[in-house]
Amino acid sequence: MLTVTELQASYGAITALHGISLEVNEGELVALLGTNGAGKSTTLKSICGVLRPVQGSIEFAGESIMNKKPESILKLGISMVPEGREIFTSLTVAENLRLGAYTCYERSRYQQDLKEMFALFPILEERLSQPGGLLSGGEQQQLAIARALMSHPKLLMLDEPSLGLSPTMVDNIFELIGMLRDRGITILLVEQNAERALKVADRAYVLKTGHIEFSGTPAQLEKELDIASVYFGGSKDKSSEVTL
Amino acid sequence: MSGEFVINTLSLGSLYALMALGLVFVYGILKLVNFAYGEYIMVAGYGMYVLGIYTPTPWWATMIIAVLLAALTSYLTELVAFRPVRTKSLNAMLVTSFAVSVLLQNAVLLIVSPRARAVPLPAAFNASVTLFGVTTPLRNILTIITAVVLLAGLTLLMKYTVLGIAMRAAADKFTTTRLMGVQANMVISVAFIISGLLAGVVSIFWVGRSSSVDPLIGAAPLLIAFIATVMGGMNSLMGAVVGGFVYGLLFNVLSITLPASMVNYRDAFMFVIVILFLLFRPEGIIRGSYTEERVG
Numbered sequence: 329m330l331t332v333t334e335l336q337a338s339y340g341a342i343t344a345l346h347g348i349s350l351e352v353n354e355g356e357l358v359a360l361l362g363t364n365g366a367g368k369s370t371t372l373k374s375i376c377g378v379l380r381p382v383q384g385s386i387e388f389a390g391e392s393i394m395n396k397k398p399e400s401i402l403k404l405g406i407s408m409v410p411e412g413r414e415i416f417t418s419l420t421v422a423e424n425l426r427l428g429a430y431t432c433y434e435r436s437r438y439q440q441d442l443k444e445m446f447a448l449f450p451i452l453e454e455r456l457s458q459p460g461g462l463l464s465g466g467e468q469q470q471l472a473i474a475r476a477l478m479s480h481p482k483l484l485m486l487d488e489p490s491l492g493l494s495p496t497m498v499d500n501i502f503e504l505i506g507m508l509r510d511r512g513i514t515i516l517l518v519e520q521n522a523e524r525a526l527k528v529a530d531r532a533y534v535l536k537t538g539h540i541e542f543s544g545t546p547a548q549l550e551k552e553l554d555i556a557s558v559y560f561g562g563s564k565d566k567s568s569e570v571t572l
Numbered sequence: 573m574s575g576e577f578v579i580n581t582l583s584l585g586s587l588y589a590l591m592a593l594g595l596v597f598v599y600g601i602l603k604l605v606n607f608a609y610g611e612y613i614m615v616a617g618y619g620m621y622v623l624g625i626y627t628p629t630p631w632w633a634t635m636i637i638a639v640l641l642a643a644l645t646s647y648l649t650e651l652v653a654f655r656p657v658r659t660k661s662l663n664a665m666l667v668t669s670f671a672v673s674v675l676l677q678n679a680v681l682l683i684v685s686p687r688a689r690a691v692p693l694p695a696a697f698n699a700s701v702t703l704f705g706v707t708t709p710l711r712n713i714l715t716i717i718t719a720v721v722l723l724a725g726l727t728l729l730m731k732y733t734v735l736g737i738a739m740r741a742a743a744d745k746f747t748t749t750r751l752m753g754v755q756a757n758m759v760i761s762v763a764f765i766i767s768g769l770l771a772g773v774v775s776i777f778w779v780g781r782s783s784s785v786d787p788l789i790g791a792a793p794l795l796i797a798f799i800a801t802v803m804g805g806m807n808s809l810m811g812a813v814v815g816g817f818v819y820g821l822l823f824n825v826l827s828i829t830l831p832a833s834m835v836n837y838r839d840a841f842m843f844v845i846v847i848l849f850l851l852f853r854p855e856g857i858i859r860g861s862y863t864e865e866r867v868g
């Protein structure tokens with residue numbers, strides 16, 4: 329469904345991706361793991377058109393989406409839950425959701441979609457007329473996911489949805505991601521929380537300083553490599569690593 | 573406080589609020605202070621001059637065409653000048669807006685004249701009316717009514733239409749708005765068109781005060797709009813409106829309280845007030861909740 333080949337991306341003189349390749353098949357939940365600064369967000373930004381890659385190719389449903397505008401890529405069916413949630417803080421929850429459905433608005437279907445979102449995220453119904461900025465981190469994350477789902481994406485990309493959330497909220501979010509996968513939504517999940525991500529993922533890639541360092545099933549990843557070592561770089565020197 | 577003072581202040585404040593609103597519509601989304609904004613006002617003024625002097629167009633049609641002309645000019649400058657440099661840098665856009673401003677001024681200098689031209693306006697426009705015991709030019713009352721109608725209309729647009737919601741979202745987080753499928757070019761074009769429409773309406777009343785137009789007529793409104801938005805808050809539409817009315821109030825208070833020998837230095841006093849604002853309340857009277865993200 330999504331095929332990224334030899335993708336290179338840079339910020340001015342800094343090259344963030346040195347030719348990475350990855351694939352997401354229909355119905356799969358693929359995890360993209362890696363430490364801070366590995367290039368995970370850069371990968372997602374390149375796919376959704378926010379960042380212009382330098383080289384390589386990105387194909388979605390058989391069509392090249394390299395250098396397409398973000399708004400066109402969304403229309404093709406890729407929806408993104410950005411890092412840091414990116415809620416419209418001055419807009420109400422209802423208005424945030426309305427923009428989520430910007431490309432596919434149709435009154436009766438919209439009402440139905442809203443009901444479905446309220447079933448998934450009951451808190452949003454309670455907060456409907458409040459500004460997004462007043463929501464807690466966990467509520468904002470739920471809103472960001474609901475907003476992304478309103479466009480009926482074929483591929484949902486989530487950039488560190490568990491970041492900065494309370495442990496219970498992290499549980500909720502991962503439970504939700506599992507549920508979305510079970511409904512057949514194709515998902516590309518970026519996470520630093522490797523342990524949790526591998527529990528829900530069908531396959532995983534590990535990114536390190538702009539290179540794909542591993543790809544395979546969670547079982548393979550856990551068997552072949554000590555997660556902590558591959559995940560946090562330098563397998564010998566574990567003392568200096570970031571903690572989960 | 574006399575009734576005359578109230579009506580004058582409401583009228584001046586209304587006009588300044590519209591000026592500021594036109595400037596902030598573009599600023600909100602592009603974070604660009606569009607120096608060419610004054611020239612949209614000028615273009616509408618010359619539109620009224622040409623139609624009024626050389627054609628038999630009725631005055632109401634003249635006004636509508638003038639407003640549309642300003643909107644068209646604004647839209648075209650976006651298309652031709654700003655869009656190509658939008659992804660470069662904010663400085664590139666600022667320089668471009670200077671260039672557009674100078675270019676349009678020089679165009680009328682060459683084509684028309686550096687000297688002011690009389691703009692024919694219906695006599696009723698400047699006729700006196702008496703309202704609540706206050707005698708004032710009809711123009712002042714019309715300014716207030718126009719502002720109320722426009723502000724109400726824009727409020728409805730921004731609050732209850734999906735276009736308005738998208739515009740507010742774009743002013744908050746531009747890139748994320750695009751991720752919702754909202755077309756960047758469309759949002760920016762609409763912002764310029766609304767900015768131009770407001771410039772056109774402002775032009776009718778601004779030109780109406782002197783019944784003449786000259787190539788530099790847009791300079792003062794640009795400055796007023798800028799000062800008003802700094803006072804009111806650059807990051808919200810409400811801030812611009814409030815700033816416009818506060819500017820009108822301060823200006824009229826200065827006009828009354830300053831000794832006759834100093835009244836001509838009102839503008840200098842306004843600058844002092846702006847500097848005080850920048851020092852002690854840089855975010856303006858109304859704190860916008862928008863982030864300072866730029867359009868890339």
Ligand SMILES: Nc1ncnc2c1ncn2[C@@H]1O[C@H](COP(=O)(O)OP(=O)(O)O)[C@@H](O)[C@H]1O
Pocket residue numbers: 339342343344362363364365366367368369370371
């Ligand atoms: N806007 C930016 N400007 C310059 N460098 C950036 C920018 N965003 C990210 N980078 C750099 O690109 C690399 C990859 O960043 P990113 O994709 O955000 O990593 P991750 O999401 O895996 O934490 C890092 O070295 C980071 O410093």
Ligand SMILES: [Mg+2]
Pocket residue numbers: 365368369370411488
């Ligand atoms: Mg990241």
